Amino acid sequence: MNETKKMRSIARNINRSWVAGLFAAFLLFDILAAGLTIGGWCYFQETKTGAEFSLKTPRHFETIDADQIPEEHQGYAQRSKRWILIPFQDTMIRAQYVYEDSSGKKQTVYAGKFLIFSWRCLALIILIQLLSLLSDMLTGSRKARRQLAPLYEMTQKAKELTDAAAFDESKFHDLEDAISQISPTGPDARLQTGDTELEGLEQAVNSLLDRMRQSYQQQARFVSDASHELRTPIAVIQGYANMLDRWGKEDEKILAESIDAIKSESDHMKKLVEQLLFLARGDSGRTKLTMxxxxxxxxxxxxxxxxxxxxxxxxxxxxxxxxxxxxxxxxxxxxxxxxxxxxxxxxxxxxxxxxxxxxxxxxxxxxxxxxxxxxxxxxxxxxxxxxxxxxxxxxxxxxxxxxxxxxxxxxxxxxxxxxxxxxxxxxxxxxxxxxxxxxxxx
Incomplete structure (x- = not known):
């Protein structure tokens, strides 16, 4: 029972966070919609005669007396009072927009009809948003609980499995002893405990041992081959050096042959060492590529x-x-x-x-x-x-x-x-x- 109450509490918290976020999103949308609508209307009024719009132009809204409303809008002002009243309607119906044209002359445009229509549209949108928020507040917790139900069931099942599992500490000791007896370089080194429950772990460890053994063999073969390749030019250089030391100092033919051979083997050994260093730097990740x-x-x-x-x-x-x-x-x-x-x-x-x-x-x-x-x-x-x-x-x-x-x-x-x-x-x-x-x- 306590778990059920806990899930319901979590669902309510999730729903509250969702409703709060949705309210903030609606509020931001309403502010942006109102601002863009009024700004667009002002832009249209100032540019419909061909004038250029400038942000530096002085402009504002002001209220006028009811008898100052233009005659062509008097009928609309009277009819609007018979419709559903909205907040600030009396003030909006008497609003006019004032701005200066490019010559500095003050221009006025009646804005009551536009503001009343825009405000009613926005009020309708706000009403729809409030109904949506109210619906989420009333039904959101139930929806959240339905979404959390599979996760709750998985949690309960995991808990049951954990409680049902028997912890046999001796198995871990057997595994530790088996691992400690393994030699990674041994040709037949394998992990075997005889426990079917540890079979998957045995396969993973044996696969790792196989890769380690293969890498070790490749490294050993590489070192052996490199030593052999270096041993040959060193032996040649040493042989010609001994020959020069014994009787080649006075024999120009032997001297020239020895010098050529030593230079050739030195070049070969230099090339070999450079290639070995390149591969060693590459294998260790020290060679950086400029892509x-x-x-x-x-x-x-x-x-x-x-x-x-x-x-x-x-x-x-x-x-x-x-x-x-x-x-x-x-x-x-x-x-x-x-x-x-x-x-x-x-x-x-x-x-x-x-x-x-x-x-x-x-x-x-x-x-x-x-x-x-x-x-x-x-x-x-x-x-x-x-x-x-x-x-x-x-x-x-x-x-x-x-x-x-x-x-x-x-x-x-x-x-x-x-x-x-x-x-x-x-x-x-x-x-x-x-x-x-x-x-x-x-």
């Missing part, structure tokens, strides 16, 4: 011009396309495109063609395409080419100057732009990589 609208066609054209200038071993072609605009970091998108073009040049024989193009794909997404006539990628390796340090075959090794990180960097950039890749490749025929950005082109 702005730019022309994808102009960006790809810049990459095309640079490639033609620095690579004379291949024939570059830029297909004509419409000017598609996307929102993103122009410098980052250009870097991704340059990585794909460099990759195509590494694995395409000299004298072959490399084609660049900007277009819309079948989903109407703006894209850019890099197509080569290189050695191609095996079908089973296509899904792995964007993994860090992945190389499809020995031909894609350090001899070609690659680090195995370029495509990973390109994928990171495209992923941060919400884009995706479409890869089509045939061995000994070539590869076509399409990068798409799922946003509406302008």
């Amino acid at each position: 702005e609208e730019f022309s994808l066609r102009e960006t790809i054209k810049e990459v095309f011009d640079e490639s033609v200038m620095i690579d004379s071993d291949h024939y570059y072609h830029l297909k004509e396309s419409e000017d598609l605009k996307i929102t993103g970091d122009a410098a980052m998108v250009k870097q991704a495109a340059r990585i794909l073009v460099d990759n195509a040049a590494k694995y395409t024989p000299a004298g072959a063609d490399i084609v660049l193009q900007v277009k819309k794909n079948e989903k109407n997404h703006p894209c850019f395409v890099v197509q080569d006539e290189g050695i191609g990628i095996a079908a089973g390796d296509v899904s792995h080419v964007f993994e860090r340090f992945f190389r499809a075959d020995p031909a894609r090794g350090r001899d070609s100057g690659g680090t195995g990180l370029g495509l990973s960097i390109a994928k990171w950039i495209v992923d941060r732009h919400g884009g995706y890749f479409q890869v089509l490749s045939r061995e000994e025929i070539g590869t076509r990589i399409t990068v798409c950005f799922p946003q509406n082109p302008h």
